[in-house]
Amino acid sequence: MAGRSQDKLNSAMREVQSAGIKGSLSIVQLDVTDEQSIKEAARRVHEEHGRLDVLVNNAAAGNIDPDAKTRFTISLTTNVIGPAMLAEAFRPLLLGGDNPYSVYVSSGTGSLSMAADPAGVTYFPNEDAYRASKAALNMVAIKEWKDFGSKGLKVFAFCPGFVISNIRGTSEDARTGGGKAGDPMVSGQSLLDIIEGRRDADDGKFVHKDGVYPW
Ligand SMILES: NC(=O)c1ccc[n+]([C@@H]2O[C@H](COP(=O)([O-])OP(=O)(O)OC[C@H]3O[C@@H](n4cnc5c(N)ncnc54)[C@H](OP(=O)(O)O)[C@@H]3O)[C@@H](O)[C@H]2O)c1
Numbered sequence: 001m002a003g004r005s006q007d008k009l010n011s012a013m014r015e016v017q018s019a020g021i022k023g024s025l026s027i028v029q030l031d032v033t034d035e036q037s038i039k040e041a042a043r044r045v046h047e048e049h050g051r052l053d054v055l056v057n058n059a060a061a062g063n064i065d066p067d068a069k070t071r072f073t074i075s076l077t078t079n080v081i082g083p084a085m086l087a088e089a090f091r092p093l094l095l096g097g098d099n100p101y102s103v104y105v106s107s108g109t110g111s112l113s114m115a116a117d118p119a120g121v122t123y124f125p126n127e128d129a130y131r132a133s134k135a136a137l138n139m140v141a142i143k144e145w146k147d148f149g150s151k152g153l154k155v156f157a158f159c160p161g162f163v164i165s166n167i168r169g170t171s172e173d174a175r176t177g178g179g180k181a182g183d184p185m186v187s188g189q190s191l192l193d194i195i196e197g198r199r200d201a202d203d204g205k206f207v208h209k210d211g212v213y214p215w
Contacts, residue, residue, distance in 0.1 A: 002030040002041060004059075032059045032082025042089040052093035054195045057083035058105040060133075062167040064126040071129040079133035084140050091144075095151055101195050102148075104141040106157040106206065110134025113214035124168070138206060138215055145204040156194050159208040160187030 001016075003009045009027040016025055026048070030041040045052055061078040065071040083104060094100035109131045114120055138157045145155035163184040168174040175181070190209045193199050199207055206213045 001025060002028045004029065004031040004037075030086075032057075032086055033077050035085055038082075038085050038089045042093065045090070046093055051096040052090055052100070053097050054101040054103065055087065055090050055094055056103045056105065056191065056195075057086055057137075059083075060105070060167065062130055062169075064124060064130070066126060068129070071126060072132070075129035075133040076136065079130070080136045080140065083137060087140065087144060091148065091153075094153060095148065098152075099197075100153050102141075102144060102153055102155045103191065103194055104137055104155075104157045105191075106137050106141070106159055107131075107134040108159045108208060108213055110136075110138055111206065111213050111215060141206075142204075142215070149204060154200065154203045156199065156202065156204075157206040158191065158194060159206070159213060160184070160190065161209055163187050 001009065001012065003012070006029055009029065013025060013027050028041045028044055029037065031037045059078065059082065061074050063071045063074040065074070087102060087104075091102075094102060107130075108114065109123060109127065110133070112135050115131060115135075141155055141157040144153065149155065162177060162181050163186065164176050164181045165184060166175060168177060173179075186209065190207075194207065202212055206215055
């Protein structure tokens with residue numbers, strides 16, 4: 001489990017352990033915008049485990065700053081360049097395994113087809129940068145699937161659905177999307193379905209809990 005804040009990692013680890021979940025868990029500090037920390041994390045995983053079965057690129061920023069340069073820079077740096085660097089650094093470890101998975105946590109808001117639909121929805125102000133970043137992330141996923149699918153790597157872009165989290169801000173209203181956001185445990189279950197092979201028929205696609213989104 002990776003994260004940029006050691007304190008948050010420690011408390012998340014305590015939470016998982018106190019839930020009595022079986023298995024072992026290690027934490028590694030990693031900032032997806034910091035190439036050195038990515039390389040160091042990959043080195044550690046290589047040294048301590050020798051291979052990687054699943055990489056979930058989950059980190060993202062939901063920046064809606066009124067200044068276009070600010071929100072585009074933050075969104076593209078964290079949501080596109082970071083996952084692309086991460087995927088590149090960890091890919092040799094993935095390709096060393098028997099049945100590797102690479103999952104990019106994207107968003108239905110990044111679907112170009114759905115955005116271009118005249119009936120398509122605007123979800124929040126200044127959403128252009130976040131949505132553009134998820135569209136670009138989808139291309140990163142497509143390219144990885146095209147380039148490494150033949151080497152056995154299964155690649156998914158995955159939308160976790162509209163669920164409670166900090167991505168819209170930390171106030172109660174923002175976290176719950178005005179009370180409309182769903183339970184992130186459901187997103188976790190859908191992710192587990194991917195990495196345990198129950199979505200293998202959708203390899204190379206943009207999946208969500210109930211099916212597949214158009215790119
Ligand atoms: N929640 C939704 O409704 C929804 C809908 C569609 C897609 N998604 C996607 O789901 C994924 C998870 O987001 P979430 O909803 O759980 O939001 P979240 O609570 O804001 O989680 C995002 C995580 O990314 C981490 N992060 C941000 N910048 C980072 C960096 N530079 N290096 C390392 N970690 C970094 C954050 O770490 P810190 O805790 O240190 O800030 C945080 O733990 C994202 O890809 C998001 O776009 C969410």
